Amino acid sequence: METATALTNETCGAGADGKVIPVDIAAAKALTIARVLSETEHVPLIDATGRVLAGDVRASIDLPPFDNSAMDGYGVRIADFIGAGPWELLIGGRIAAGDFHAGQAASPNEAIRIFTGAPVPEGFDVVVMQEHCERSGDEITVAKRPRQGENIRHAGEDVTAGSRLMSAGDQLSPQRLALLAGQGLADVEVLRKVRVGLISTGSELRDPGEPLGRGQIYNSNRIMIRAMFSAFPWAEIVDYGIVPDRRDALAEAFGKAASLCDVLVTTGGVSAGEEDHVVSALGHHGGTLDVLKVAMRPGKPVKIGMIGTMLFAGLPGNPNAALVTFRQIALPAIRTIAGIRSVTPEWSPAVAGFTYQKRLGRTEFVPVKAVGLDEIGRPVLDMLGRGSSASLMAMALADGIAMLPPDAATIDQGMPLRFESFRCG
Numbered sequence: 001m002e003t004a005t006a007l008t009n010e011t012c013g014a015g016a017d018g019k020v021i022p023v024d025i026a027a028a029k030a031l032t033i034a035r036v037l038s039e040t041e042h043v044p045l046i047d048a049t050g051r052v053l054a055g056d057v058r059a060s061i062d063l064p065p066f067d068n069s070a071m072d073g074y075g076v077r078i079a080d081f082i083g084a085g086p087w088e089l090l091i092g093g094r095i096a097a098g099d100f101h102a103g104q105a106a107s108p109n110e111a112i113r114i115f116t117g118a119p120v121p122e123g124f125d126v127v128v129m130q131e132h133c134e135r136s137g138d139e140i141t142v143a144k145r146p147r148q149g150e151n152i153r154h155a156g157e158d159v160t161a162g163s164r165l166m167s168a169g170d171q172l173s174p175q176r177l178a179l180l181a182g183q184g185l186a187d188v189e190v191l192r193k194v195r196v197g198l199i200s201t202g203s204e205l206r207d208p209g210e211p212l213g214r215g216q217i218y219n220s221n222r223i224m225i226r227a228m229f230s231a232f233p234w235a236e237i238v239d240y241g242i243v244p245d246r247r248d249a250l251a252e253a254f255g256k257a258a259s260l261c262d263v264l265v266t267t268g269g270v271s272a273g274e275e276d277h278v279v280s281a282l283g284h285h286g287g288t289l290d291v292l293k294v295a296m297r298p299g300k301p302v303k304i305g306m307i308g309t310m311l312f313a314g315l316p317g318n319p320n321a322a323l324v325t326f327r328q329i330a331l332p333a334i335r336t337i338a339g340i341r342s343v344t345p346e347w348s349p350a351v352a353g354f355t356y357q358k359r360l361g362r363t364e365f366v367p368v369k370a371v372g373l374d375e376i377g378r379p380v381l382d383m384l385g386r387g388s389s390a391s392l393m394a395m396a397l398a399d400g401i402a403m404l405p406p407d408a409a410t411i412d413q414g415m416p417l418r419f420e421s422f423r424c425g
C-alpha cells in the first residue's frame with residue numbers, strides 16, 4: 001500500500017494531477033487507516049440497541065434454567081403407558097408458571113395438571129397437550145401413546161452455562177438484547193460512540209429556515225448526513241455547521257474537530273478551484289491524504305486522510321456526490337472505527353431496465369427506482385436524473401443506488417447490476 005501524501009499546496013495534486021484510483025482501492029485505503037475505538041462504557045440494555053459489543057459474552061446460567069412445560073396439559077410418566085390404550089390417569093396436583101413443587105416423586109398412574117412455562121416436577125417425563133386428553137373429574141384419559149420427552153423444554157437445551165453467546169464487534173439487535181436479558185443482564189459493555197464532526201463548507205450556503213440571498217443555496221448535505229447518522233446508534237454528531245470558503249476559517253474548524261472527534265466529515269471545497277480550501281486547511285494541521293481522486297462518478301474529488309488520530313473524509317459538495325462517497329467510501333471506514341465487523345455496503349442483484357453510455361474504466365453510481373421484477377424475481381431498475389450529481393429530486397425519488405461497473409462502456413436493458421437499497425426502518 002502506498003504511503004500517505006504529506007500536504008502542502010505544492011505537493012497536493014488533488015485538483016490537477018492527483019492520481020486517480022479505483023473505487024474499491026479508495027474504500028480499502030480508507031478502511032486501512034481507520035482504527036477501532038478502544039474506550040468502552042456500560043449501558044442499560046434498553047439503551048443498547050445497535051451498539052457494538054466491547055468483548056465476548058458468556059452465559060452465566062442455563063436457558064431454560066429448569067425443565068418446563070411447552071404446553072398447557074398434563075404431566076405424565078411414559079412408564080405408565082403400557083399395553084394398549086386408552087390409558088386412565090389420576091390427577092395428583094396442579095402447577096402453573098412461577099410455581100415450584102418440591103414435593104415427592106410422581107407415583108404410578110399419576111398425572112399433574114401443568115401450564116406452559118411451569119417447572120415439570122421430578123418424575124414426570126412427558127407433557128400431553130390438553131387437547132389430547134379427555135378430562136373427567138380428577139381423571140384424564142389419553143388415547144394416543146405420547147413420545148418420550150414430548151412437550152418438555154429441558155434445562156440448558158437452548159443455552160448452556162459457560163458457552164459463548166456473542167463476540168466482540170457484534171451489534172446488539174433486539175433479538176441479541178433479548179438473549180442478554182434472558183441471562184439476567186441489566187447492562188452491557190459496549191464501545192463508546194464514535195464522535196463524528198460535521199462541517200458544511202461553502203460561502204453560498206444558508207441553513208433551511210434562513211432567508212436566501214442572491215447566489216445562495218440551502219444547505220441540504222447537512223441534514224442528509226445527519227439524517228443518515230441518526231440511524232446509527234453507535235455514533236454521535238458534533239455539528240460545526242456551515243464554514244465559509246476561507247482557509248483560515250476551515251483550519252480553525254478542523255483544529256477544533258481534531259481535538260474532540262474520531263472522524264471529521266466535510267462536504268464541499270475538495271475540487272480544483274482556488275475557492276476550494278479544504279486540502280490546504282488540512283495541510284495547516286499536518287494532515288495527510290490517502291485518497292485524492294477516485295475513478296468514480298459522482299464523487300471523483302473525494303478526499304480521505306488523517307489529521308493526527310482523526311479520520312478525515314472530505315466529501316464533494318454536490319449532494320449526489322456527497323451521498324455516494326459517504327456510503328461507498330467514508331461509512332465503511334467509520335463503521336470500522338465503531339468496531340463493527342461487517343462494514344461494506346450491502347448490494348443485492350438487480351437488472352437494468354434502461355440503456356446508458358458510460359466511460360470505460362470508471363465506476364458510476366446512479367439513483368434508481370425499482371419498477372418491477374424480472375422472470376427470476378430480480379428488481380428491474382429505472383435510472384433517474386440521467387446522472388446529474390447536483391440533482392436533489394433524483395435522489396429523493398430513488399429506491400437506492402445502482403453500481404455501473406468500470407469494465408462496461410454501455411449498460412443495456414437486462415444487464416445484471418448491483419443495487420444498494422436506501423430502505424430505512
Ligand SMILES: Nc1nc2c(c(=O)[nH]1)N[C@H]1C(S)=C(S)[C@@H](COP(=O)(O)OP(=O)(O)OC[C@H]3O[C@@H](n4cnc5c(N)ncnc54)[C@H](O)[C@@H]3O)O[C@H]1N2
Nearest residue numbers: 200202219220221222268269270271272276316317318321
Ligand atoms: N475544474 C474542475 N472543476 C470541478 C471538478 C474538477 O475535477 N475540476 N470536479 C467537479 C466535481 S465532479 C464535483 S463533485 C465538484 C465538487 O466540488 P467541491 O467538493 O469543491 O464542492 P463545491 O465546489 O464546494 O460545491 C459543489 C456544488 O455543490 C454545492 N454544494 C456544496 N455544499 C452543499 C451543501 N451543503 N448542500 C447543497 N449543495 C451544496 C455547491 O453549491 C456547488 O454547486 O466540483 C466539480 N468541479
Ligand code: MOO
Nearest residue numbers: 298299300321389
Ligand atoms: O463527482 Mo462530481 O460529483 O461528478 O459532480
